[in-house]
Amino acid sequence: MTSSNTTIQSLSNNSVSLSEIVKSMQGNEVVYKFYKNHGIQKIFFKHLSRLTLQVSNINDVKNSEILCYGFGKNVYTMKKIVVILFYMAKECFENVYYIGIDVKDDTRMMSENDRIFLAKKYAYFIEILYEKCCNASKLWLTNRNHFSGNDNFLLYILERLKTDKVIEIKPIFLEDILSYSIKNDFGEFNLFLNMPNLKVFSVEIFTNELPSYYSDCITPMKKLINCLSKNKNITLDMYIEGTNKSINIASEILNYANEINFNINIKQSSGWIEYFQEINYTITDDFLKIINNLTTVSLFIHIIDDFKIIKSFMTSLQNLKSISLHIDKDIIERVYKQYNDMESYFLQIKECFNFKSTIKKLTEFRLHQLCLSNDVNFSENDKLDILNNTFLEGIFSILPNTITTLYLISINGNKLDIFKNFPVQFPSLTTISFLLCSKIPENAIYSIQSLRKVIIHGELKINISKMVEIVVFCYFDEDFCDGIDKKSINKPNKYFFNLMNATFNNSIRNINNGEIYYIAFLKDIFKWKDILYLADDYFY
DSSP, rough: OOOOHHHHHTTSSSOOOHHHHHHHHOOHHHHHHHHHOOEEEEEEEOOOOOOEESSSSSSSSSOOEEEOOOOOTEEEHHHHHHHHHSSGGGGGTTTTEEEEEEOOOTTTTTOHHHHHHHHHHHHHHHHHHHHOOOTTTEEEEEEETSSSSSSHHHHHHHHHOOOOOOHHHHHHHEEHHHHHHHSSTTTSOOOOOOOOOHHHEEEEEETTOOOOOOOOOHHHHHHHHHHHSSSSSSEEEEEEEEEEHHHHHHHHHHHHHHTTOOOEEEEEEEEEHHHHHTTTOOOOOOHHHTGGEEEEEEEOOOOOGGGGHHHHHHHHHHTOOEEEEEEEEEHHHHEEEEHHHHHHHHHHHHHHHHOOOOSSOOOEEEEEEOOOOOOOOOGGGGHHHHHHHHHHHHHHHHHHHOOOEEEEESSSOTTTOOGGGGHHHHHTTTTEEEEEEOOOTTTTTTTTTOOEEEEEEEEOOOOOOOOOOEEEEEOOOTTOBBBBGOOOOTOOOHHHHHHHOOSEEEEEEEEEEEEEEEEEESSSGGGGTHHHHHHTTOOO
């Protein structure tokens, strides 16, 4: 047996990590040709990404075990998890791209010594997870109960975390920042000193429930920015809600950031459509102060007048990269009933979408049709189907041709015509995702020559062209997946090939607690890391 054959035989063992297989393919032409011809069928077992931690006895922290939830169906101590991780094979961790830690403890009444002790324990555990998970680069820290008051424990953990793996930290609440700054001056030490590769830090500027004793929100945030700026090429993402106070705080922070040449992205969080309804959809002077830094917007549209602010956004936010519209489908019937005439309805929709966005940076668009009324049944009404199609055509007509990624949520109709325009409207479209889409024309996306990645939540019969490189079927959310009752880890690849009317040489299955989490099909196994982000994308 030649060395190459020996290598191929050893790599065929399913316990071998995909990274090792790819590395061997890159360094051995015989191995490369073998797997190129025969393909790779890989199974991952989803052991972790998001874990919940809680000290077993909050009154005796130093002598108590720390409990860990989310590692399978059992509850383990942290010590036991560390032992389990030590003996687990490398391939068990390589499909993890983020570490999520949810802290269940209420540490408000703990002594300072106990808080520091517990934070060190949690930070050390996170370091172990990053050591094992070679592809993880994001950290999502949350507090299960988001205790009001002075529970700034998440920052205690960050202060003690030492890892060069973390590139992005997901939102920390403004209240935590303010509370932490009372005892700890960001100007006197570098909170992120031991995370040298950190590139993005996020803060939620929520003010509705902010205690009144936080009279100065700006000074601590300025000091935090000074602290962040010590790391090269770092960006602060601020999530702000639709209130005057939140917007004013954001604008003051922006002014300071501009003075010291520090980069801030603003991402809209909640309550914005109500904010603009109250001011008759105008762009106020306060809003103008943050408009150039807005990169992400998500809006819930309930009435036809709400589209007035969409027009303002789509023509003014020149740095906008992503927009999500969650639209009440009842709007369509209400507009039609105003006239009870198809032609008048068409004219009204045409007037509503009588503009074209010129934003050059906008690449991502999410469209979610909400059906909040039980009175409307589009699937059984040809007239409503036509009205809906006209409405959708209007929405897509306002988008610029820079769109590369589309997320379609609850967009249904066997007679939908919107897809036929996509090749011309979006010549750079590479990725499309379907969630709660059970009735789509089978040839809907077949003619989109630029398309390379397709994500389907649940199961959908749709023809995939030879240009597509990756298709992922996701089953991980029972509330959001059509066809969830059909999931089975035993379904052969051929079953999915019949759904797609296409074949692929490589497949990756992710199994969670004995059930399929997702299955991905790839033409090029070297692009396998792409599916980590595609399969776990968050829609809201």
